[in-house]
Amino acid sequence: MEQFSVGDHVRWNSEAGYVEGVIIKKHTKDVEYKGHMRRCSKDDPQYEIQSDKTDHVAMHKGKALTKL
Template structure:
């Protein structure tokens, strides 16, 4: 089972630029549109929007891609 996180949790993940850290700003449990693409999410497999600490860039990832910071 994938890790579960909540809004406000501080996490890290790998990106093409290397290891990034940020704060979860939204938890999606239903399909949602993000940057022109439909992202699949369910109650059992949510996706998280995370705001980068350094760049304020927002990314969407599943719990399996995230680690507690």
């Protein structure tokens, strides 16, 4: 699975269609995010991404992301 880095520009599919943004944090250990426990590891990290259009921050696994 492709690994991403902080600063990478990525795209993901949301309920409202495709969204683009920049990775602002990479999580490699389990973390509580917006009231939910997110399972993360070095082999399967999750990424916080800030939307280009709205500044909203979302967290996704790498398999949901495409590097631009």
